Amino acid sequence: MSPLQLCLVLSSLLFCVGLAGALARSNTILVLLGIELMLNAANLNFIAFWRYGPQPAAGLGVIFVLFAIAVAAAEAAVGLALVIAIHRHRKTVRLQDSTALKG
Amino acid sequence: MTLAVQHLWLIPALPLAAAAVGALAPRSGRTLAAGAAIGAMAGSFILACLALAGALADPAAHQVFNFAWFDLGFGALRLGFLLDPLTAFMCVMVAFVSLLIFIFSTGYMKEDANYKQFFCFLSLFAAAMLGLVVANSLLLLFVCWELVGLASYLLIGFWFHKPSAAAAAKKAFITTRIGDLGFLLGLLWLQDNQGTLLFYDGGAGFLEAAALANLSHLLPCGLAVSTAIGLLIFCGAVGKSGQFPLHVWLPDAMEGPTPVSALIHAATMVAAGVFLIARVYPLMTADQALANVPVHALTVVAFIGAFTALLGALIAVAQNDIKRILAFSTVSQLGYMMLALGVGSWVAAIFHLLTHAFFKALLFLGAGSVIHAAHHEQDIRALGGLSKKMKVTYLTFALGTMALVGVPLLFSGFWSKEAILHAAHGWRVSHLPFYAAVLGVVLTAFYNTRLMAETFFGSPRSENAAHARENGPAMTLPLVILAACAVLLSLVNLPSYPWLAAKLLGEQEVRGHPIFEGAGLMGLSVVLVALGVGLGWALYGRSLRANSAAKDPLAVRAPGVIAALANRLGFDELYAATVGRLNAALATLADVLDRFVWGGAVDFLAALGQFTGLVTRETDERTLNGGFDTTSDKLRGAGQAYSQAQTGEAHGYLRTLALGFVILLLLVVLGGAR
Numbered sequence: 042m043s044p045l046q047l048c049l050v051l052s053s054l055l056f057c058v059g060l061a062g063a064l065a066r067s068n069t070i071l072v073l074l075g076i077e078l079m080l081n082a083a084n085l086n087f088i089a090f091w092r093y094g095p096q097p098a099a100g101l102g103v104i105f106v107l108f109a110i111a112v113a114a115a116e117a118a119v120g121l122a123l124v125i126a127i128h129r130h131r132k133t134v135r136l137q138d139s140t141a142l143k144g
Numbered sequence: 145m146t147l148a149v150q151h152l153w154l155i156p157a158l159p160l161a162a163a164a165v166g167a168l169a170p171r172s173g174r175t176l177a178a179g180a181a182i183g184a185m186a187g188s189f190i191l192a193c194l195a196l197a198g199a200l201a202d203p204a205a206h207q208v209f210n211f212a213w214f215d216l217g218f219g220a221l222r223l224g225f226l227l228d229p230l231t232a233f234m235c236v237m238v239a240f241v242s243l244l245i246f247i248f249s250t251g252y253m254k255e256d257a258n259y260k261q262f263f264c265f266l267s268l269f270a271a272a273m274l275g276l277v278v279a280n281s282l283l284l285l286f287v288c289w290e291l292v293g294l295a296s297y298l299l300i301g302f303w304f305h306k307p308s309a310a311a312a313a314k315k316a317f318i319t320t321r322i323g324d325l326g327f328l329l330g331l332l333w334l335q336d337n338q339g340t341l342l343f344y345d346g347g348a349g350f351l352e353a354a355a356l357a358n359l360s361h362l363l364p365c366g367l368a369v370s371t372a373i374g375l376l377i378f379c380g381a382v383g384k385s386g387q388f389p390l391h392v393w394l395p396d397a398m399e400g401p402t403p404v405s406a407l408i409h410a411a412t413m414v415a416a417g418v419f420l421i422a423r424v425y426p427l428m429t430a431d432q433a434l435a436n437v438p439v440h441a442l443t444v445v446a447f448i449g450a451f452t453a454l455l456g457a458l459i460a461v462a463q464n465d466i467k468r469i470l471a472f473s474t475v476s477q478l479g480y481m482m483l484a485l486g487v488g489s490w491v492a493a494i495f496h497l498l499t500h501a502f503f504k505a506l507l508f509l510g511a512g513s514v515i516h517a518a519h520h521e522q523d524i525r526a527l528g529g530l531s532k533k534m535k536v537t538y539l540t541f542a543l544g545t546m547a548l549v550g551v552p553l554l555f556s557g558f559w560s561k562e563a564i565l566h567a568a569h570g571w572r573v574s575h576l577p578f579y580a581a582v583l584g585v586v587l588t589a590f591y592n593t594r595l596m597a598e599t600f601f602g603s604p605r606s607e608n609a610a611h612a613r614e615n616g617p618a619m620t621l622p623l624v625i626l627a628a629c630a631v632l633l634s635l636v637n638l639p640s641y642p643w644l645a646a647k648l649l650g651e652q653e654v655r656g657h658p659i660f661e662g663a664g665l666m667g668l669s670v671v672l673v674a675l676g677v678g679l680g681w682a683l684y685g686r687s688l689r690a691n692s693a694a695k696d697p698l699a700v701r702a703p704g705v706i707a708a709l710a711n712r713l714g715f716d717e718l719y720a721a722t723v724g725r726l727n728a729a730l731a732t733l734a735d736v737l738d739r740f741v742w743g744g745a746v747d748f749l750a751a752l753g754q755f756t757g758l759v760t761r762e763t764d765e766r767t768l769n770g771g772f773d774t775t776s777d778k779l780r781g782a783g784q785a786y787s788q789a790q791t792g793e794a795h796g797y798l799r800t801l802a803l804g805f806v807i808l809l810l811l812v813v814l815g816g817a818r
Contacts, residue, residue, distance in 0.1 A: 063798050140792030142792045
């Protein structure tokens, strides 16, 4: 297997672990963790395709990933703030309990 | 130092500013309003004197200053100011008499609550009158003419809480408006014909030879165009100057405060008609050269003037209210002025206008002084015996009366009346006006002797008259000054040295003739005056009235005639029965038309509109609304159905996402293999 394929397999495994966590866990924080894992799997793909792609010299992939990490950090901050706010009001962090936005 | 013609507008502008001050001053600003009015009038008087000096430097010239008011499709509408001896003399007279009357008013109106409005209105009047005099455009003159009428209306109705004063104000306004309609028509006709309303405009004005030549063609009815326009303008003068048949408003105007009667209804405004005809005299005489016309404009003027002179004097004989006697006397004297204009001597008319302004203002102010002292008792039957109580008023009033009657040699009224009688005697068209004027002289002497005897001689015949005492200097000083003028004004136009006439006619040199030329006529008028005074004295002076209810000696001798005259020959009743009836009938007709014809049409249109509205509403509610409602319901149902998918459970969403992702992946993988 080429290094690229190895990287892709790794990132697929990482994605599946994240997806499984996001779908299976009921603690909202852990669901967020799962989502972060999936995001990082995608980041790994960016790096891999850049490193083994036609133009490895230009820092395009790294910059892409840095942006994605920055956005993910901001998103995690917002997500955790929401969780804390919900916890203050309802004394719970179970995702199943927060269904106020249903149609 | 003289006032140039381009600064002539300052003369009316000063009192106008004073009127603005009076209007804006608080109700308590009595001294401010009166001070502004008197100060502005004094300023105007000084400016008018300067203007007179400027006009006399070259009396033949018509100095003009014209400017465009605004542009219209057919050219600019132009206004202007005119300075010639006629304007200048009028300005000086109006400003001087106004000044004295303003001063008198500070005493007469002292107790009135609306003191400051009074001075505001007086200033407005003075501004309009001075504007009328300095105008070089018939349009500007007309505007000021109407403003003068407005001020007159406001001042006649000054005591509007009296129903009679309110009615008199309306009567004056409406009656003069009838004449003004003719004036306006004449003005429009002239504008249409000449394209300009300027009097003098360096050869292009309508009073100059080039324009007058255009006006000599004949209308289908045989009149020359200039005759027709002249007579229409004369209609305005008839209304304003209280000539027959529109004289009815002037006696009623005496409901206003007495200074108003003196200023507006004796000295200045009512003379505006005479001034107007004198101003457009070239137009009035334009038809004199035509031989084949049925009537000349001036002939009509002369006959109306003579008739009015006689009519006013006749009615004055039987009046009992001191102000009404003077009012009818004014009507009569204005008739004399019109007569002078009609027989071709406009200079005599203006001379009489000037002298009359002074002695009639004097008489009215004297009457005001009497009324003020006698606690608003105006009936001469209830007065009497005032000669001892009010010496200044008595003496000045006597001087004024002698000027009005025409006591020979010493008094201005004698010379101006003499000039008119001479002119009437020399008229070639008819001698009737002359006889009317001569008869008028006798009657004038007669009723004035009666007025003097009843008011001042004998003993007081009422409480009010018994308690009368002389007024303060604010009221007596103007009387003394006016009395001096009434006497001395004769000096400006003695037959031996007719300075005024020469200046008015634009001659540098004054050519007089011996003072007793035409002594026959003069002797006749002296005899006539003596006859009138003698008759009056025989009836009223020798045996004085015993009490206020005693019968009039003339009414005892000829009860029917005196009753008719006291009723003013029934002109008011006649107008009420004819014009008033006609007006009421027209009003009823208009009411019927309004209510049923036009009202019906409007109601029909409204019903049509309502019907259309009904139809539209039904269509809306039954047809269109159904369609929209169904669509809305469907949309709402669909929204509800879709919202079922929105469970609010984050896991559910994630699962859906994952499922979608897997399906996409499968599609890509399977598709990519192909």
